[in-house]
Amino acid sequence: VFSPIRWTDGALELLDQTRLPAEEVWLRCETPEQVADAIKRLAVRGAPAIGVAAAYGLALAMRAGRSEPPEERLDQVCELLGDTRPTAVNLHRTLERARRSVAERPGLDHAAVAELLLDLARELHREEDDVDRAIAAYGAALLDSGERVLTHCNTGPLATGGYGTAGGVIQAAWAAGKLREVWVTETRPLLQGSRLTAWELERAGIPFRLVTDASVGTLLARGLVDRVVVGADRIAANGDVANKIGTYPTAVLARRHGVPFYVAAPRSTIDPGTPSGEDVPIEERDPAEVRTVLGVPVAPAAAPASNWAFDVTPHELVSGIVTEVGVLAPPYDEAIARALER
Amino acid sequence: VFSPIRWTDGALELLDQTRLPAEEVWLRCETPEQVADAIKRLAVRGAPAIGVAAAYGLALAMRAGRSEPPEERLDQVCELLGDTRPTAVNLHRTLERARRSVAERPGLDHAAVAELLLDLARELHREEDDVDRAIAAYGAALLDSGERVLTHCNTGPLATGGYGTAGGVIQAAWAAGKLREVWVTETRPLLQGSRLTAWELERAGIPFRLVTDASVGTLLARGLVDRVVVGADRIAANGDVANKIGTYPTAVLARRHGVPFYVAAPRSTIDPGTPSGEDVPIEERDPAEVRTVLGVPVAPAAAPASNWAFDVTPHELVSGIVTEVGVLAPPYDEAIARALER
Numbered sequence: 001v002f003s004p005i006r007w008t009d010g011a012l013e014l015l016d017q018t019r020l021p022a023e024e025v026w027l028r029c030e031t032p033e034q035v036a037d038a039i040k041r042l043a044v045r046g047a048p049a050i051g052v053a054a055a056y057g058l059a060l061a062m063r064a065g066r067s068e069p070p071e072e073r074l075d076q077v078c079e080l081l082g083d084t085r086p087t088a089v090n091l092h093r094t095l096e097r098a099r100r101s102v103a104e105r106p107g108l109d110h111a112a113v114a115e116l117l118l119d120l121a122r123e124l125h126r127e128e129d130d131v132d133r134a135i136a137a138y139g140a141a142l143l144d145s146g147e148r149v150l151t152h153c154n155t156g157p158l159a160t161g162g163y164g165t166a167g168g169v170i171q172a173a174w175a176a177g178k179l180r181e182v183w184v185t186e187t188r189p190l191l192q193g194s195r196l197t198a199w200e201l202e203r204a205g206i207p208f209r210l211v212t213d214a215s216v217g218t219l220l221a222r223g224l225v226d227r228v229v230v231g232a233d234r235i236a237a238n239g240d241v242a243n244k245i246g247t248y249p250t251a252v253l254a255r256r257h258g259v260p261f262y263v264a265a266p267r268s269t270i271d272p273g274t275p276s277g278e279d280v281p282i283e284e285r286d287p288a289e290v291r292t293v294l295g296v297p298v299a300p301a302a303a304p305a306s307n308w309a310f311d312v313t314p315h316e317l318v319s320g321i322v323t324e325v326g327v328l329a330p331p332y333d334e335a336i337a338r339a340l341e342r
Numbered sequence: 343v344f345s346p347i348r349w350t351d352g353a354l355e356l357l358d359q360t361r362l363p364a365e366e367v368w369l370r371c372e373t374p375e376q377v378a379d380a381i382k383r384l385a386v387r388g389a390p391a392i393g394v395a396a397a398y399g400l401a402l403a404m405r406a407g408r409s410e411p412p413e414e415r416l417d418q419v420c421e422l423l424g425d426t427r428p429t430a431v432n433l434h435r436t437l438e439r440a441r442r443s444v445a446e447r448p449g450l451d452h453a454a455v456a457e458l459l460l461d462l463a464r465e466l467h468r469e470e471d472d473v474d475r476a477i478a479a480y481g482a483a484l485l486d487s488g489e490r491v492l493t494h495c496n497t498g499p500l501a502t503g504g505y506g507t508a509g510g511v512i513q514a515a516w517a518a519g520k521l522r523e524v525w526v527t528e529t530r531p532l533l534q535g536s537r538l539t540a541w542e543l544e545r546a547g548i549p550f551r552l553v554t555d556a557s558v559g560t561l562l563a564r565g566l567v568d569r570v571v572v573g574a575d576r577i578a579a580n581g582d583v584a585n586k587i588g589t590y591p592t593a594v595l596a597r598r599h600g601v602p603f604y605v606a607a608p609r610s611t612i613d614p615g616t617p618s619g620e621d622v623p624i625e626e627r628d629p630a631e632v633r634t635v636l637g638v639p640v641a642p643a644a645a646p647a648s649n650w651a652f653d654v655t656p657h658e659l660v661s662g663i664v665t666e667v668g669v670l671a672p673p674y675d676e677a678i679a680r681a682l683e684r
Contacts, residue, residue: 021642186632186640188530188554194633194641202642210632210647212530213556214588218653221590246556248563249591256594290528290552291536293635298528299536300363300544305552311560 002203005044005052005125005161007118010063012056016043017158021199032057032077039084039091042190046159047233047269048128051090053161054081055121058098062114070113074102086281087242087310089234089271094124129162131266134324139169139229139264142320142327143178147226150183150219153244154196155231155264165264166229167200169322174206182208183219187244189289189307213246220257228254229322232265239315239332240277245308251317263313264322270336277312285309344545346386347394347467347503349460352405354398358385359500363541374399374419381426381433384532388501389575389611390470393432395503396423397463400440404456412455416444428623429584429652431576431613436466471504473608476666481511481571481606484662484669485520489568492525492561495586496538497573497606507573507606509542511664516548524550525561529586531631531649555588562599570596571664574607581657581674582619587650593659605655606664612678619654627651 004015012029018041019025027043029035035057038044044053061077062070078095085091101120102113143149149170153159156167164171173179182201187193194210201208211219219225228250234242241247241263254261274280287305292298299305321328321335325342328335346357354371360383361367369385371377377399380386386395403419404412420437427433443462444455485491491512495501498509506513515521524543529535536552543550553561561567570592576584583589583605596603616622629647634640641647663670663677667684670677 022639185556186530188528188556191640194645198641198645202645208646210629210641210645212587212632212649213554214527214530214586214591215648215650215653217591217594218587218650221653244556245554245560249556249559249595252559252598253591253594287552290554294638294640296636296638297364298533298636299540299552303536303540303544303552304550306557307554308557308560311557311563 002157003161004158005049005056007056007122012053012060014038014044014053015158017045017196018043020195029057030060032061032080035060036080036084039081045192046154047088047090048160048162048165048266049158050085050088051094051268052121052125052128054091055094055098055124057081059114059117059121062110062117066110070108070110071102074099085283087233087283090268093268125161128160131324132160132163132165132168135165135264135266135322136163136168136172138327139262139322140172140176140178142262143173143227145178146180147178148180148183148224149173150216150225150228150250151197152185152193152230152246152250153187154192154200156197156200158196158200159231165231165266167197169229169264170206171204174204179206182206183225184208184210185213185216185246186210187246188213192244216250217253220253220259225259228259228261229264232263232269233310234274234280235263235265235270235321236274236276236280237272237333237336238276239318239321239330239336241313241315241318242277242280242282242310243313245311248311248313251313255317260319261317262320262322263318267323267325267339270340272340277314280312283309344499345503346500347391347398349398349464354395354402356380356386356395357500359387359538360385362537371399372402374403374422377402378422378426381423388496389430389432390502390504390507390608391500392427392430393436393610394463394467394470396433397436397440397466399423401456401460401463404452404459408452412450412452413444416441427625429575429625432610435610467503470502473666474502474505474507474510477507477606477608477664478505478510478514480669481604481664482514482518482520484604485515485569487520488522489520490522490525490566491515492558492567492570492592493539494527494535494572494588494592495529496534498539498542500538500542501573507608508571509539511571511606512548513546516546521548524548525567526550526552527555527558527588528552529588530555558592559595562595562601567601570601570603571606574605574611575652576616576622577605577607577612577663578616578618578622579614579675579678580618581660581663581672581678583655583657583660584619584622584624584652585655587653590653590655593655597659602661603659604662604664605660609665609667609681612682614682619656622654625651
């Protein structure tokens with residue numbers, strides 16, 4: 001099974017997603033600082049994959065002969081990794097789980113804590129794949145035969161480290177013979193759609209067509225899309241969805257044209273502590289990403305730009321949230337509360 | 343007054359817009375074939391500017407010692423220029439006007455027809471600027487003080503050869519002290535927003551911020567836009583607007599958030615022979631424009647892509663159409679019929 005995250009010879013290796021689709025380069029990380037850097041510069045991205053990579057990053061933290069007590073070192077590294085991407089809730093959940101795990105076994109030395117954290121990382125990685133496969137099965141079951149699915153950004157194995165969320169639904173639907181083709185939005189500024197999703201779909205032999213982000217209205221108005229399936233970076237307790245910028249316009253247009261709009265995400269993406277979309281911190285990234293494309297200037301060098309990474313889709317535009325415990329339907333506050341209890 | 347189109351020493355010079363904002367290079371065209379090529383590869387673009395450039399292109403057609411009768415040569419060159427961009431109605435109108443002009447004065451030799459066509463081109467160029475200034479004045483009068491205007495694509499001097507349509511409204515509003523700032527969408531795939539509109543606004547000292555096309559929903563949802571003003575490539579008799587792809591999603595989002603959505607365009611953009619938006623031929627351009635950015639690959643080399651240049655905004659989403667004879671309001675079929683009679 002393909003995963004862009006692997007543990008090899010005592011270090012974390014990440015498929016550098018900033019180099020795709022031109023080159024397949026694996027980054028070797030031997031310190032949590034290198035992992036934090038890889039997360040920050042999006043060599044690894046996608047909320048679930050960030051969580052998995054961060055878990056391995058914690059395991060790396062204990063390995064060199066450190067003088068601080070393991071708990072102190074863990075706190076430092078949790079802070080370092082937690083600061084990389086503010087919107088991704090899985091990341092914070094992973095760090096919390098590691099802290100609890102270590103707190104439950106006081107008195108372990110560095111090596112023992114390192115082993116504990118590596119086991120945890122591997123477990124998280126496996127869980128991610130299991131969860132993805134359950135999401136994919138529930139999502140694929142929604143599709144009718146011959147559907148054309150529109151997706152945004154990247155939510156396949158590159159995004160989760162496992163089978164993929166929305167990308168997993170697409171793979172499972174293709175495997176079930178239900179999918180006619182996939183519309184892939186390029187997803188500026190970082191082009192996760194054209195660079196990563198197109199690469200994944202080509203690799204998997206799934207028919208797709210790439211469009212600019214501004215083409216979504218045309219696709220829907222022309223009746224070329226049967227269903228929208230996207231991922232999520234954070235889901236609020238009321239079902240509002242924070243996801244890659246461009247998701248909200250797509251949801252508005254899907255509603256206008258009567259096309260179902262689904263969000264596929266593990267329960268770990270749901271944050272019961274975030275009451276609604278208004279409460280999600282939206283990361284603003286470097287304006288230079290807008291002024292350039294893969295490093296090539298496309299605007300006057302001093303042009304001011306705004307670069308929000310995510311937008312918020314209000315729950316009333318969401319037809320269903322596909323999780324590993326089934327498809328949640330409105331009213332979402334209740335469905336979410338029940339799903340989290342299970 | 344700045345114009346990207348000028349007649350110098352017996353030839354047409356065009357500011358090559360494919361080289362902006364990095365370089366200001368003027369293309370010298372001495373034949374209509376060179377003008378057609380410049381239009382096709384978007385060295386000159388924007389419906390009104392294409393019309394003006396084509397008019398000068400016709401004048402160039404008669405200059406070399408040709409053997410065909412002038413009318414026959416004119417037919418050939420009208421076909422050549424008419425085939426460059428199917429959606430731009432001004433282009434076809436210009437060619438028609440030139441044909442009529444020549445037909446009204448039978449028996450002229452090549453040199454006399456060349457002079458006639460050059461006079462016509464200069465007149466069209468002047469008219470374009472006059473029309474733009476009238477549009478700009480009517481449009482600026484709509485704004486309240488301190489407004490933040492969102493625009494899409496490029497509709498300034500680079501697009502019209504004159505003062506600009508939506509871009510002219512922005513310039514006039516700025517001159518009148520009414521404008522706080524302009525939100526500029528980059529406008530993939532060819533980045534007319536980031537390359538051209540940002541260049542024009544920087545040059546004019548008008549404050550602006552650049553965003554990706556997918557950011558429009560966020561800007562509107564956050565209440566950061568007071569008014570949308572865009573141009574048009576063709577307006578149907580019922581008020582439906584064909585404009586750069588991405589316009590329709592912006593109109594849908596503006597309506598959802600109660601933000602007025604205006605289209606600024608000369609009457610020559612209105613085609614009474616096109617009953618509704620469904621009847622507008624929508625140009626599909628080379629998919630390679632989606633797979634690349636300024637020639638740099640951003641997707642797998644063989645990735646299939648769709649590349650519609652325009653979309654259609656239904657008239658019910660349009661708050662008003664700003665023309666040189668005033669702001670047209672619904673019902674548009676009647677308002678348009680009256681405006682075309684004037």
